[in-house]
Amino acid sequence: MKNIDNILQEIYKIDSSLKSKEAELKKIINFILESKPDVEINQEFINDLKNKLIGQFKPKPLGWFNAFNYKLAGSLIAIIVIAAAANLLISQFYQGNPLPEGKIIVKNQDGSVIIKTDDGGIMTKESAGGKIIAGFVKFSSEAEYKKYLENSEQNYYYGVGGGGEMAIDAMDMERTKTMALPDSAQNIAPAADRVSQTNVQVQGIDEPDILKTDGKEIYFSSSENRYYIEPMPMIDVETKSIMPPDYNQPKTHLIKAYPAQDLSQDSIIDKTGNLLLSDNILIVFEQRNIYGYDVSDPKKPSKKWTVELDEKNTLVQARLYGDKIYLITSTQASRYNPCVVPLFKAEGQQIAVACQDIYHPTMALATNINYHIATIDPGSGAMKKGVSFLGSYDSTIYMSKENIYVAYSYQGDYIKLMYELCKENSDLIPATVTDKIAKLLTYDISASSKQREYEVIFQDYLNSLSNDEQLKVQNEMQNRSADFFKERKRDLLKTDIVKINIKDFVINAMGTVPGQLLNQFSMDEYDGYLRLATTVGNGWFGFGSSIDQENDIYVLDKNLSLAGSIKGLGLDEKIYSARFIEDKGYLVTFRQTDPFYVLDLSNPAKPQMKGELKIPGYSAYLHPISKDRILGIGKEDSKVKVSLFDVADVSNPKEAAKYILDEYWSDILNTHHAFLLDSQHQVFFMPGSRGGYVFSYQGDKLSLKKAVSDISAKRALFINDYLYIVGDDKIVVLDENTWEQVNKLEIEN
Amino acid sequence: MDIIDSDRERKIISECKAGQSEAFSQMYDLYVKKIYKFIFYKTFHTQTAEDLTSEVFYKALKNIDKFDFKYKFSTWIYKIAQNAITDYFRTYKKTINIDDVWDLADDADLEKQVDDKINFNKIKKHLNQLTAIQRDIIIMRLWQDLSFDEISEITGKSAENCRVIFSRSISSLRLKILLIVLLLLNISINI
Numbered sequence: 001m002k003n004i005d006n007i008l009q010e011i012y013k014i015d016s017s018l019k020s021k022e023a024e025l026k027k028i029i030n031f032i033l034e035s036k037p038d039v040e041i042n043q044e045f046i047n048d049l050k051n052k053l054i055g056q057f058k059p060k061p062l063g064w065f066n067a068f069n070y071k072l073a074g075s076l077i078a079i080i081v082i083a084a085a086a087n088l089l090i091s092q093f094y095q096g097n098p099l100p101e102g103k104i105i106v107k108n109q110d111g112s113v114i115i116k117t118d119d120g121g122i123m124t125k126e127s128a129g130g131k132i133i134a135g136f137v138k139f140s141s142e143a144e145y146k147k148y149l150e151n152s153e154q155n156y157y158y159g160v161g162g163g164g165e166m167a168i169d170a171m172d173m174e175r176t177k178t179m180a181l182p183d184s185a186q187n188i189a190p191a192a193d194r195v196s197q198t199n200v201q202v203q204g205i206d207e208p209d210i211l212k213t214d215g216k217e218i219y220f221s222s223s224e225n226r227y228y229i230e231p232m233p234m235i236d237v238e239t240k241s242i243m244p245p246d247y248n249q250p251k252t253h254l255i256k257a258y259p260a261q262d263l264s265q266d267s268i269i270d271k272t273g274n275l276l277l278s279d280n281i282l283i284v285f286e287q288r289n290i291y292g293y294d295v296s297d298p299k300k301p302s303k304k305w306t307v308e309l310d311e312k313n314t315l316v317q318a319r320l321y322g323d324k325i326y327l328i329t330s331t332q333a334s335r336y337n338p339c340v341v342p343l344f345k346a347e348g349q350q351i352a353v354a355c356q357d358i359y360h361p362t363m364a365l366a367t368n369i370n371y372h373i374a375t376i377d378p379g380s381g382a383m384k385k386g387v388s389f390l391g392s393y394d395s396t397i398y399m400s401k402e403n404i405y406v407a408y409s410y411q412g413d414y415i416k417l418m419y420e421l422c423k424e425n426s427d428l429i430p431a432t433v434t435d436k437i438a439k440l441l442t443y444d445i446s447a448s449s450k451q452r453e454y455e456v457i458f459q460d461y462l463n464s465l466s467n468d469e470q471l472k473v474q475n476e477m478q479n480r481s482a483d484f485f486k487e488r489k490r491d492l493l494k495t496d497i498v499k500i501n502i503k504d505f506v507i508n509a510m511g512t513v514p515g516q517l518l519n520q521f522s523m524d525e526y527d528g529y530l531r532l533a534t535t536v537g538n539g540w541f542g543f544g545s546s547i548d549q550e551n552d553i554y555v556l557d558k559n560l561s562l563a564g565s566i567k568g569l570g571l572d573e574k575i576y577s578a579r580f581i582e583d584k585g586y587l588v589t590f591r592q593t594d595p596f597y598v599l600d601l602s603n604p605a606k607p608q609m610k611g612e613l614k615i616p617g618y619s620a621y622l623h624p625i626s627k628d629r630i631l632g633i634g635k636e637d638s639k640v641k642v643s644l645f646d647v648a649d650v651s652n653p654k655e656a657a658k659y660i661l662d663e664y665w666s667d668i669l670n671t672h673h674a675f676l677l678d679s680q681h682q683v684f685f686m687p688g689s690r691g692g693y694v695f696s697y698q699g700d701k702l703s704l705k706k707a708v709s710d711i712s713a714k715r716a717l718f719i720n721d722y723l724y725i726v727g728d729d730k731i732v733v734l735d736e737n738t739w740e741q742v743n744k745l746e747i748e749n
Numbered sequence: 750m751d752i753i754d755s756d757r758e759r760k761i762i763s764e765c766k767a768g769q770s771e772a773f774s775q776m777y778d779l780y781v782k783k784i785y786k787f788i789f790y791k792t793f794h795t796q797t798a799e800d801l802t803s804e805v806f807y808k809a810l811k812n813i814d815k816f817d818f819k820y821k822f823s824t825w826i827y828k829i830a831q832n833a834i835t836d837y838f839r840t841y842k843k844t845i846n847i848d849d850v851w852d853l854a855d856d857a858d859l860e861k862q863v864d865d866k867i868n869f870n871k872i873k874k875h876l877n878q879l880t881a882i883q884r885d886i887i888i889m890r891l892w893q894d895l896s897f898d899e900i901s902e903i904t905g906k907s908a909e910n911c912r913v914i915f916s917r918s919i920s921s922l923r924l925k926i927l928l929i930v931l932l933l934l935n936i937s938i939n940i
Binding site: 003007010011013014015018021024025028029031032033035036037038039040041042045046049050052053054665670 | 770773777786796798887890892894897912915916920
């Protein structure tokens with residue numbers, strides 16, 4: 001490629017000695033070029049912004065307009081039906097040596113041995129006394145923790161992660177209970193029969209969002225106004241610094257919502273962020289603080305408690321289930337950090353976990369993040385016991401009514417792969433070399449030391465060859481390794497799943513699947529089984545030869561051992577959305593067209609891909625609207641698209657209806673919380689950049705029932721037959737029977 | 750490449766200062782996609798890239814009459830863009846100075862918000878190891894396909910200096926992401 005050659009020449013001009021490394025440099029440059037993100041600049045956005053800017057020049061931009069041509073992607077529609085055979089490969093997904101009964105022996109760094117079994121998780125040989133119990137390994141000392149992390153830092157590129165279980169007794173924190181406040185007169189409003197909830201993954205488990213309602217009051221956190229109209233900030237050209245703009249300070253609004261004619265702002269809380277509502281307590285998740293406000297008198301919200309996250313502690317996710325708020329936070333694991341990891345400050349009381357109390361994986365690892373799980377009692381702010389364990393980045397959190405699943409991905413074991421590659425090519429790599437690598441695998445040393453040893457072994461071998469032989473080995477191995485890594489794409493990047501029981505905070509299982517998850521919808525628990533959708537083939541080894549991505553479905557049993565799988569969906573495509581509903585799964589992969597897959601998961605040991613539909617564009621969010629209908633929201637030709645999938649015949653999914661909205665963005669593409677379904681009226685709401693939209697899906701047709709312009713729409717909710725479209729600037733109330741606007745309220749910031 | 754000579758640029762900016770919208774729209778056409786990409790590569794998020802691009806041009810428009818001709822327009826507007834990005838991330842994490850999304854590449858929470866997650870994950874651990882200026886230059890050269898002269902204008906560093914930084918960054922990446930495969934296929938690598 002000419003471009004690469006130019007770049008190489010530029011590099012050589014600076015350092016001619018690099019010429020000898022040309023092959024490597026090429027690979028690096030290629031890799032960076034290949035990793036270039038697909039930037040789709042929306043022409044409409046560009047034009048709109050230009051219009052707005054020109055509008056700043058003169059009151060009316062006369063005669064200035066750019067016609068905008070949408071590029072139509074020429075894609076074909078094909079319907080394919082295949083049934084994939086089930087694969088039962090349990091042990092290969094676990095590190096360590098498989099035993100005949102599916103047990104796996106894992107050797108600890110301290111030489112002790114634990115046994116993983118299919119009926120109880122993990123036990124230590126010493127402590128188990130013949131009984132299988134769950135548990136990982138605690139650090140014995142601060143020194144061990146630091147030593148472990150030192151290795152882990154060097155092992156940045158490979159290794160396995162893991163998890164552990166603990167009960168942080170130190171985190172037990174019962175605060176003085178505040179007495180429940182008497183009901184105020186405000187609450188005598190008529191009660192509503194029908195009240196919408198935030199669109200969440202699991203019914204009954206609430207997820208923090210910017211909008212909550214209890215049927216009487218709307219709680220809404222507005223976002224800051226990023227657009228500068230007047231006055232503009234000044235720029236100091238000398239220092240090239242821009243003075244901070246006068247942002248509209250975002251706030252949380254308490255708005256009397258029902259009856260609709262009484263729509264009015266009750267009060268403002270000068271905190272903003274995602275919200276949860278538990279009885280009379282409004283929980284505000286700010287950057288570093290979590291606040292609990294008593295809102296039983298919405299005119300006078302009063303702060304009851306504050307939980308402050310330590311500056312190094314980051315909120316990963318939160319859920320509200322039953323009478324508890326579940327917090328999943330993470331801290332960077334570093335051997336330079338103090339060995340007591342501070343987590344929270346609550347009313348002056350410091351909550352921390354000693355590093356000896358953090359569980360660590362039992363194997364060589366790439367762990368670099370401590371995950372912490374804790375609960376808050378919404379009424380008092382009291383924090384309860386949690387669990388801490390070491391894991392890796394790229395976490396995805398899913399919570400069912402019984403378990404929290406923390407999943408994170410990491411790179412596979414490369415030395416092992418290289419060993420297998422050498423073994424397969426015994427005509428090129430002599431057994432003496434392969435044996436040395438095999439022996440290396442058994443050494444109880446850190447992965448980085450193994451890497452260095454490996455390099456020495458290989459270098460010695462190459463040096464022993466003549467130049468001609470070297471050339472041959474290099475060329476042959478290059479070709480063969482490309483094929484090898486294509487076959488082993490499932491060993492390159494893996495995802496560990498740690499399953500934590502929410503009753504007692506015991507980690508009762510840990511499992512591993514190939515590939516990487518997209519988001520929380522990539523996981524789902526049903527009937528004791530965990531179903532996962534992963535994309536494989538991306539990762540470090542994509543570097544040298546390009547490996548096509550493909551997508552897999554895994555079904556894991558209650559111990560997170562493999563029950564069944566479907567592999568190789570959507571070659572060269574990646575997952576854009578997934579949704580598991582009872583014994584079915586729906587998957588959208590995308591590169592150019594949008595294959596919509598219907599998965600039959602009724603037999604966990606034999607999941608099947610039942611139907612496939614290829615249509616243009618993609619769906620980024622899937623929502624079931626009835627037993628046989630799935631709504632897909634995504635994009636086609638850079639416009640927002642809604643698809644209604646008919647999945648009544650699983651082997652023959654159809655796109656019953658499609659609607660292309662003249663919008664290039666909807667917040668649903670970013671968060672499922674922006675979506676609202678009202679099945680009674682057979683409508684759903686979508687925010688767009690130019691307003692809010694209400695669609696009807698009645699009679700298998702998608703029609704735009706109502707568009708509300710002139711609102712920076714964010715979310716919607718319904719109370720009885722009133723639909724409230726909530727924007728940063730105002731709330732508009734529609735009567736769902738007539739779709740007339742019945743009220744509106746400007747939100748003052 | 751859409752490069753205009755400095756005389757013409759001076760003329761256009763003078764017209765902008767004089768309130769001629771046509772002149773501003775010329776500058777806009779010239780830079781909007783570059784700025785958008787610059788921001789996207791530092792945020793990996795479409796909506797944010799659009800928001801910040803809007804912000805940058807509103808700022809540029811409002812401050813154009815204060816623009817000092819001793820600077821290149823590109824240097825100036827990219828600086829506004831970088832400040833907007835830094836401000837944006839400041840609201841995300843108050844405690845540390847963050848230049849771009851790569852500084853946060855290890856943040857599990859932010860990770861959820863990026864677009865094109867696959868490419869992001871593929872490259873982040875490499876870019877994350879470089880300094881902000883090294884990343885900027887690599888991205889501008891390889892992803893934006895800008896010449897070192899253009900990069901020099903944007904960064905305010907000499908083209909030669911940019912070349913050196915680029916070359917050293919690639920070279921250091923080579924050492925850092927020293928692949929076992931490469932070792933196998935190839936040759937001696939002297940760490």
